[in-house]
Amino acid sequence: MQHIAELPDVxxxxxxxxxCIADDREQLENDAFLKRVRSAASVLRTHGIGIGDVIAVALPNRLELVVIMFAAWRLGAAVTPVNPGLTDAEARHQIEDSGAKVVITDGRGMGTLDVTAFADTPADRSPDAVSPASDALALIIYTSGTTGRPKGVMLDHANIAAMCRMIVDGIGLDETDHSLLVLPLFHVNGIVVSVLSPLLAGGRATIAGRFRAPAFFASVEAARPTYFSAVPAIYAMLVSLPDDVRPDTSSLRRAICGAAPMPAELIAQFENRFGVPVVEGYGLSEGTCASTLNPPPASGRGDPHLASLAGPRRPGTVGLPLPGQTVAVMDAEGHLLDAGSVGEVVVRGPNVMRGYLGLPDETARTVVDGWLHTGDVGRFDTDGHLVLVDRIKDMIIRGGENIYPKEIENVLHTHPAVLEAAVVGAPEPVLGEVPVAYVALLPGASATAEELVDHCRGSLARVKVPVSVVVTESLPKNPVGKIDKPRLRSFTVSS
Known part of the structure; x- marks a missing residue:
């Protein structure tokens, strides 16, 4: 197969x-899926879409979004998925910045084409399929905008094909696999890990609607998937379910965690309670999703898929580099560092993006001599597992001392009452910045701010101990499900 665009036909x-693929409304077999893709391509063609065009799709998780994506690729066009929860101004920035020729919505005012236009169109009107070049643009994924206005990450068909093959081989997917998509389809993880990779492996995908923790395991029991991919916040919500929630998880061979490092304590809580091994990975949109993978332990169920992948596990790490990529740690002068040394994590391989759309200077600062500079601080242990220290931009400088919030967060997570923790820098007139912690507790647990500060004193140098801890019901999340640290920083400034 030349690239993923040919999957429906193959x-x-x-x-x-x-x-092949299903959602809350319908299920499609392979032949029906191909007919729907051909039909959608016919609709797009009548609206002037062709080679090199971009279409924007602002839809919630539903089967039509995947159909339209393959239809666009069939015509040689690219897709930019838009978070349907954006304000009109935010969505307009992405639509205009991407140069989208058509905007597909489910009734939203700024749309130029309603999703209902893709229903019941005769497939025999479908235009001939184009075979896009491997370097043709496939997706424009917009970053969450935590460092300014969102940037369009340009991923071509070669990026997508390479990443999917790495996921299939790294996780061990095959024709018996069935993914349950719970992450949003405007994010590359949802597209690559939960849809394209299982389809490439010969398996299938079920698209769940908006994630709700109380209803999640009912979806698992109904669909009987072999895996799902989620972010730490989702695992935290599942662990927080009432003790009497004891679902049937026997179909699940693995659960995948990405987007942000997952505390080792949370991994253990999920695995012990639900009996499903967690595969933790690390990556970013600029690297088409994943760069390292921490294999799960051997399954007590005797699952041959997991048994073949089980290897040395390092809780607190994000695993080994995926085959086909080079992951390294680099100092500020561009020198690669040995194991144990702390520096910026850099990635090189066929999964590295083409660049940021319309931002050549930003691209040149991010991809240097083929190395993607991630902005993450990390180190490799002696066995080659990557340990993430923190984000460079999250580092707190207190009176000249560098403090990495993740170190404090890790200590807070060892307290038995803590479910989630985030540490940010607060302005301080003499020291410049001081660490402030925000903590959400497990349901039914109790801990005071003073108790949590004392807990930190037992494991951290005085300079790293938070000056205050704010105990709150929940921590704010961005659209991808990561803890929203910029918002927490705004709280520290306003207070």
Whole structure:
């Protein structure tokens, strides 16, 4: 297969009646999926979409979004998925910045084409499929905008194909796998890990609607997936479910965690309670999703898929570099560092983005001599596992001392009452910055701010101990589900 754009045709040719993709409304076999893609391509063609164009899709998680994505690729066009929760001004920035020729919505005012236009269009009107070049633009994924206005990450078909193959090989996906998509489809993790990779492996995907922790395991029991991919905040919500929630998770071979490092304590809580091993990975949109993977332990269920992948596990690390990529640690002068040394994590491989759309200077600062500079601080242990120290921009400088919030957060997570923790810098007239912690507790647990500060004193040097701890019901999240540290910083400034 030349690239992912040909998947609908290949699957229909091999197994027309095999299950392919489903959502809360319907299920499609391979042949029906291909017909829907052809039909959608016909609609897009009548609206002037062709080679080199960009379409914007602002839809919640639903089957049509995947159909439209493959239809655009069939015509040689690229797709920019838009978070449907954005304000009109935020969405307009992405639509205008990407140069989208058509905007597909489910009734939203700024749309130029309603999703209902893709229903019941005869497939025999479908235009001939284009075979896009490997370097043709496939996706424009917009960053969450934590460092300013969101930037468009340009991913071509070669990026997508390389990343999917790495995911398939790294996780051990095959034709028996069935993913349950719970992450948003405007994010590359949802697209690559939960849709494209299982389809490439010959498996199938079920698209869940908006994530709700109380309803999640009912979806698992109904769909019987073999895996799902989520962010730490979702695992925290699942662990917080009432003790009498004891679902049937026997279909799940693995659960995948990405987007942000997951505390080792949270991994253990989830695995011990639900009996599902967690595969933790690390990556970013600029690297088309994933760069390292921490294999799960061998499954007590005797699962041959997991047994073949099980290896040395390092809780607190994000695993080993995926085959086909080079992951290293670099100092500020651009020198690669040995194991144990702390520096910026850099990535090189066929998964590295083409660049930021319309931002050549920003691209040149981020990809230097083929190395993608992630902005993350890390080190490798003696066995080659990557340990993330923190984000460079999150570092707190207190009276000239460098403090990494993740170190404080890790200590807070060892307290038995703590569910989530985030540490940010607060302005201080003499020292410049001081650490302030925000903590959410497990349901039914109790801990005072003073108790949590004392807990930190037992493990941290005085300069690293938070000057205050704010105990709150929950921590704010950005659209991808990461803890929203910029928002927490605004709290420290306003207070």
């Amino acid at each position: 699957r229909a040719g091999r197994n027309p009646t095999g299950p």
